[in-house]
Amino acid sequence: MIATTTPPVATPLLPAGTPVRLMVLKEINSRTARLGDRFKLRVDEPIYIDGASAVPVGSTAWGEIASVEKNGAVGKGGRLGAKLLYLDLPSGRVPLRGGYADKGDGNGAGVVLAVVGFGILGLLTGGDSARLKAGDSFTGYVDVTPPPAAPPSVVAIPSAPLQASAAIAD
Template identity: 45%
Template sequence: MISIQAAAAAIWLASAAEILPAPEPTSIAIDAGQVAPEPAAMAAVPPLILRRDTPIHFMVVSEVTTKTHLAGHRFKLRVDKPVVIDGVVVIPVGATAWGEVLTVKKSGNVGKAGSLEAKLLYVESGALQIPISGANAAKGAGGGGETALGVLALGPLGLFAKGNNAKIKAGELMTGFVEQDTELPRALPAGL
């Protein structure tokens, strides 16, 4: 299987061969038993390295809540700040990322608040999925005070007062970190 970097280098080399003039033939005197020197190959375009633990800033696109989501639900995020390596934007603002709900505890009677935990999975950069780590936990507000007032006003029926649902709000900011060093292809020169 050919890597993205090898394919990009091969395309660049093929394009450069069409544009550059053929070298002038030269004569080299070679003694018997010597091997003729090979022409120097063009240097391959080195990839960019996105280092482990590089922070990436995200914004949650749609609200995730214990009222409507279960464990295993995947939710979308967008990159909130560009990631730049050597002056090259490798992950632009607006790139898509994904998270997953790990646990959900629904709100309950007697003012029990809901809670949820979620983790970040990966960010998309071109055709690559770059694994990221990071987590978020949310807890709804407890309804203990409301339950106590409900019991005073309604008697035992006040025990059915529910706590609030937990939610990760749309627009909430999160930070994730690159899980491992990742090679990213460097953009080819314009016109090639």
């Protein structure tokens, strides 16, 4: 009896530079974020290669906090920078490039009002935090085309079992 197997369907490769529309799932702000924190993104628009769906809506991508500066006293606003890492697909990870940066608004007028109302303690009034808001979307790009998947290796099975040598020298 001959067993036949169907080869796995290969996911089309994504060429370098392919745009990927991504959406932030959970708000990240300069007040709570730390350098190196990773966060999840969602693919917001499908990607088709030669008419075949290569990346469906809802696929997961990952980003990382690349820079963070907390908001400070005297109305100083926070800063936040993030970079894209990769896209998770059933066929493996696809590297992405791109990033996002935001600067929180300063609060000069608030500081003046706080000094008038609270005296010198009003100088402790901080500015706004920088943030990546849930639902914000931006475009990243495929960084490098992943290598094609290696075909399954074929192992030849000998037709007769191997026999050990019976002669052992004393």
